[in-house]
Amino acid sequence: MAKIEFAWELGAHTGHVTTMLPVAAALKARGHEVRFLLREPHAAADLEGAAEIPREGAPIWSGPTINANPLNLGEILLNFGYHEAGPVKALIDAWREQLRASQAVIANVAPAAHLAARTLGIPSFEVSQGFHVPPPAMPAAPLRDWEPAPRARLEAADRRVLNSINQALAAFRGNPLTTIGDLFAGRSMLLTYPELDVYPERGPSDYYGITKSAEGKLVPDWPVGDGPRVFVYLYHYYKGLASLADALARQRCSTLALCRGVDSDIKGRHHGGSVYFAEEPMSVSRVLPQADIVICHASHQMTAQALLAGKPLLLLPTQLEQFLITRRVVRYGAGLGIAPEVNNPDYTSALTALAEGSEYASKAREFSDRYARHERGAALATMIARIEAALG
Structure with missing residues (x-):
């Protein structure tokens, strides 16, 4: 060997x-x-x-x-x-x-x-x-x-x-x-x-x-919420994290957010509400099928996993490679993106568009169907x- x-x-x-x-x-x-x-x-x-x-x-x-x-x-x-x-x-x-x-x-x-x-x-x-x-x-x-x-x-x-x-x-x-x-x-x-x-x-x-992904084991229960189920995977230092969490809460989105090192004030503000923050790695392969929308930084692996699961995306890139992937997804029609230099981004409108615009989910399912035989x-x-x- x-x-x-x-x-x-x-x-x-x-x-x-x-x-x-x-x-x-x-x-x-x-x-x-x-x-x-x-x-x-x-x-x-x-x-x-x-x-x-x-x-x-x-x-x-x-x-x-x-x-x-x-x-x-x-x-x-x-x-x-x-x-x-x-x-x-x-x-x-x-x-x-x-x-x-x-x-x-x-x-x-x-x-x-x-x-x-x-x-x-x-x-x-x-x-x-x-x-x-x-x-x-x-x-x-x-x-x-x-x-x-x-x-x-x-x-x-x-x-x-x-x-x-x-x-x-x-x-x-x-x-x-x-x-x-x-x-x-x-x-x-x-x-x-x-x-x-x-x-x-x-x-x-x-x-x-993509191959089978390394992942965690945590599979939390979805919190109670009247809106769509949203899976979030973001860095703790993302500058719009607090505003995004507030927007998700206002729309009563049932949200599971994986965010290592999340600020305790942000986590505490949403404790017991519709937005649940976890710092332990989740089993993404088990959580994704239950979600309606995925929010991430447009890392290639997470983006591809979401599309293979047929889920539309809200992409929040923080660097060049992520921004280029965001452009590819937006051009394909399976999601929306917010560039890092945008001040006071309107997360509420983006979430509403993804929840109500069936065309995004349709394109995500098209991607999923296209590669359904990809083992x-x-x-x-x-x-x-x-x-x-x-x-x-």
């Missing part, structure tokens, strides 16, 4: 771990030795099965931000140490040290882990919802298509990143990359759907869809087979 590392280098929050956990658990069950190397070592440690997998901190780079509003993946990478060959070489060295006794790497946004694997001659795979895996083109596709994205600026960013990477690879006599997308060529497993892919220009691709367990089995085939 093989020693397989699960790597996360860039990004934040639990979604990176929840994406990799089912794959890690399946490989562990088949007798492989697995380990998490995580940017946030304690992320998602409270999910079912997570405690059974050893975890350590991942090698990462810390430094000043070069692009406050990056236009493509190249500009994102410039913010994480890929602006010069020195930091890239240091990252590769650190990852090589972690991988020296390993036979494979499964990554979720860990470009340096892929580079280290290339220099060691071991297989690596990127398990991704697509945001960090652009189609192989020069330059990498723009992400903010509503803003001017001068081609010269995008090319300059990509060439700077590629120059840094290729100089670092030269120290190991590695073959140079010609585009940033080349880093993932033949290595990506796209756990998404064409309707949610933030690169619609990708064209025909091998989409796996998430089978997708996971296909991934495991591909990984094990690469082990030789």
Whole structure:
């Protein structure tokens, strides 16, 4: 049996771990030795099965931000140490040290882990919802298509990143990359759907869809309320949380809200009412079928789970990837979104529109029906087979 590392280098929050956990658990069950190397070592440690997998901190780079509003993946990478060959070489060295006794790497946004694997001659795979895996083109596709994205600026960013990477690879006599997308060529497993892919220009691709998700065990009773049942999954620091909870209460929505670290004042104000706040992870797969509406930040996993359950969405993105997913859902017609820069958002009107506008629920059910035959367990089995085939 093989020693397989699960790597996360860039990004934040639990979604990176929840994406990799089912794959890690399946490989562990088949007798492989697995380990998490995580940017946030304690992320998602409270999910079912997570405690059974050893975890350590991942090698990462810390430094000043070069692009406050990056236009493509190249500009994102410039913010994480890929602006010069020195930091890239240091990252590769650190990852090589972690991988020296390993036979494979499964990554979720860990470009340096892929580079280290290339220099060691071991297989690596990127398990991704697509945001960090652009189609192989020069330059990498723009992400903010509503803003001017001068081609010269995008090319300059990509060439700077590629120059840094290729100089670092030269120290190991590695073959140079010609585009940033080349880093993932033949290595990506796209756990998404064409309707949610933030690169619609990708064209025909091998989409796996999402696998079975890591989740909690809690299944609370729905509180008493005259309005629709609403499942909420938000960060405790979301600036509109108190106003949203008040809007849900005014409309008497029977609400189950998963919000780790929620402010005690907000939680206390709604104690015993129609809005119930939980901090312990819920069994989303059991709660979703009972809901009428889902409110979340447009993380890919939660958004896809809601659509597969046929539930319309109110999406409240807090960062770029979530905003891009929000745009895809809104364009598809299965929900509404409120951009993070909107002041005093009208949650009441959005909730009313979703509750009374049958077209949103209809489009969500259309998505659910389209992928009704998609067996998430089978997708996971296909991934495991591909990984094990690469082990030789």
